[in-house]
Amino acid sequence: MNDTAGRLLAALPAIYRATGDDPLRALLAAFERMLLASGNANAPAIADEIDAIPSLFAPLGVKPTAYRQTINGPASIQSEARPPAPDRFMPWLAQWVAFTPYRYFSADELRHIVAGIVPLYGRRGTRDYMEKLLALCFGAIGESSIDENPVRGFVIGRSHVGVDTELAVSEPYRFRVEFRLHERAFTRAHGAPHDLEERVRAVVEFARPAHTEYELVLTRNQREPMEG
Structure with a gap:
């Protein structure tokens, strides 16, 4: 089986997974590269873009966290470290938390403001x-x-x-x-x-x-x- 189309092809009924070099396999390989694994950093697959979404909402990035499972506690959660939101995204994040004077601040200044302003809104x-x-x-x-x-x-x-x-x-x-x-x-x-x-x-x-x-x-x- 062609590995390039393996994940999509595996989701189809067995009749479509027959051996051989058929047009369906080539078609699925193209979609697999676009959706799941492009192998090109300049044109990442959609799945890679989805994985990066949490970073867009983290002005200071995401630190790795781990929560241990106890008898009555929550299940263990392990998250990887993620980079901070890109500079071009900071004005949008500032508007998202209703900080309207964002135009007067640089991207680095907005990172700290956006990260710290929400707890203040109760006052x-x-x-x-x-x-x-x-x-x-x-x-x-x-x-x-x-x-x-x-x-x-x-x-x-x-x-x-x-x-x-x-x-x-x-x-x-x-x-x-x-x-x-x-x-x-x-x-x-x-x-x-x-x-x-x-x-x-x-x-x-x-x-x-x-x-x-x-x-x-x-x-x-x-x-x-x-x-x-």
Whole structure:
């Protein structure tokens, strides 16, 4: 039997598996190469493409895992290590997890954002969510803090005469985001600070509740670590 057509031919009734060089065998051999085993890395078979699908949904790749079978536990599962999703697939993955400012980030940055953003969605609309999202997106180049009540005005029992006795209108739905930039790290990786402001603002716009307003302030971290 011709090995090239063996797997498909074996699925047919015995009458079709007669010995000899017949047209059916040649036809199945062509389909076998296309569907199951092409032997050409530049034109992989469909089965090879299907095996690669898990990698498309793994921004950081898939590490090999093994689960041992216990008396009442699950069956053992063994998975092979798989490469990370290709760069061209990262914008689609970012949209798949509803991260709309993906255009402001490189493929490598998107890998870490996509891998870490889903667990944060349970906290959406909170200060904790925005702080963690900003750290996920920009933690390597700076740190952020959020003041949920930047304009307090004159509050009896809290304000100090001559210090913070400011007469101002209360703005309960306004918050302030301060991003302290590690200048050296940013310069090495990204370039101009005004580009960073646009990127940070895009993430804040994405994360803030729709009924709120905000103020964004970028500062330089004076205590940033020196280069080694």
